[in-house]
Amino acid sequence: MSAPLIEARGLTILRPGAVRGDPDAAVLSDITMAIRPAEIVTVVGPNGSGKSTLVRALLGHLPAAGGEVLRQPGLRVGYVPQRLHMDAAIPMTVRRFLSLPVRVSDDQARAALGRTGVPGLEGRQIAQLSGGQFQRVLLARALLNDPQILVLDEPTQGLDQPGIVAFYRLIEDLRRETGVAVLLVSHDLLVVMASSDRVLCLNGHICCEGTPEHVSLAPEYRALFGAGGEEALALYRHVHDHEHDHAGGACDHHHSGHHHPDLGKEASEHA
Numbered sequence: 001m002s003a004p005l006i007e008a009r010g011l012t013i014l015r016p017g018a019v020r021g022d023p024d025a026a027v028l029s030d031i032t033m034a035i036r037p038a039e040i041v042t043v044v045g046p047n048g049s050g051k052s053t054l055v056r057a058l059l060g061h062l063p064a065a066g067g068e069v070l071r072q073p074g075l076r077v078g079y080v081p082q083r084l085h086m087d088a089a090i091p092m093t094v095r096r097f098l099s100l101p102v103r104v105s106d107d108q109a110r111a112a113l114g115r116t117g118v119p120g121l122e123g124r125q126i127a128q129l130s131g132g133q134f135q136r137v138l139l140a141r142a143l144l145n146d147p148q149i150l151v152l153d154e155p156t157q158g159l160d161q162p163g164i165v166a167f168y169r170l171i172e173d174l175r176r177e178t179g180v181a182v183l184l185v186s187h188d189l190l191v192v193m194a195s196s197d198r199v200l201c202l203n204g205h206i207c208c209e210g211t212p213e214h215v216s217l218a219p220e221y222r223a224l225f226g227a228g229g230e231e232a233l234a235l236y237r238h239v240h241d242h243e244h245d246h247a248g249g250a251c252d253h254h255h256s257g258h259h260h261p262d263l264g265k266e267a268s269e270h271a
C-alpha cells in the first residue's frame with residue numbers, strides 16, 4: 001500500500017476561541033484517517049458535523065489541539081472551497097480568474113477548461129456563468145498546479161441531479177487518467193458512494209466508514225437505486241438523531257434514511 005498523501009492521527013480540533021477542558025470545545029475528536037494516491041474518499045455528515053473543519057485541518061489551515069496531521073512534503077493540492085464569494089459587481093473574466101492567484105499561460109487555461117468540459121469560456125464573465133459552469137471553472141483552476149490530491153468541499157451544491165452525476169463522472173475520469181486522489185465532502189451520499197473507495201461518516205468523530213461496495217450490497221440501497229436515481233436522491237437524507245459526547249469510541253446509533261414511501265423498510269442501515 002502506498003504512503004498516505006495526507007493522514008490524521010487522533011486529530012482533535014477545538015472551536016475558535018474555545019477553552020481547553022470545556023466539554024463542548026471540540027468540533028472534531030480523535031479523527032484517524034488517511035488518503036492515498038488515486039483514492040476517492042468521501043466525507044458525509046449532517047450540517048455542523050465538522051466536515052469543512054476536517055478539510056481545513058487536513059490542509060493545515062487550522063491548528064490541532066490534539067493528535068496530528070501529516071502531509072507528504074511538497075504535496076500539491078487542488079482545493080475547491082465550499083463557498084467562494086465572488087462580488088458580482090466586480091467584472092472578472094474566466095481567463096483572469098484562472099490566473100488568480102498564480103498567473104497561468106493561455107495554453108494552460110485553455111487546456112484546463114477543455115479538461116473540465118467547459119472549453120472556450122475564457123472571455124465570459126464569472127458572474128454570468130451557470131452553477132454547473134462555475135463549478136467546472138473552479139475545478140479547472142484547482143487542476144492548474146497538477147495536483148496530487150483534489151479537495152472538493154460540497155462541489156455539487158446547487159446542481160441538479162444530471163449535473164451532479166456529470167460532475168462526479170468528470171472526477172472519476174480525472175482520477176483514472178492522472179491518478180489524482182480525491183477528498184470529497186458531500187451530502188449526496190448515494191450518488192457519491194458509487195465512485196468512492198471509502199466513505200467516512202462524520203459527526204464530531206468518525207461514526208462509521210466503509211467501502212461503497214459494502215453499502216451497495218444492502219437491499220435498501222439497491223431498492224433506492226432501483227427506484228430511479230432522481231427520486232431516490234431527492235428523498236434520501238443521512239440523519240443523525242442522537243447526541244454525541246465527543247468522547248470518541250464506538251458509535252452504536254442508526255444511520256437512517258428518508259425514502260420513498262413505496263420502498264418500505266428503513267434505508268441505508270450500514271453502520
Ligand SMILES: Nc1ncnc2c1ncn2[C@@H]1O[C@H](COP(=O)(O)OP(=O)(O)OP(=O)(O)O)[C@@H](O)[C@H]1O
Binds near residue numbers: 049050053054
Ligand atoms: N469560525 C468558526 N467560529 C465558530 N464556530 C465555528 C467556526 N467554524 C466552524 N464552527 C463550528 O464548528 C462546527 C462544525 O462546522 P463545519 O463548518 O466544519 O461543519 P460542516 O459539517 O462542514 O457543516 P455544513 O454541512 O453545514 O457545511 C459547527 O458547530 C460550527 O458552528
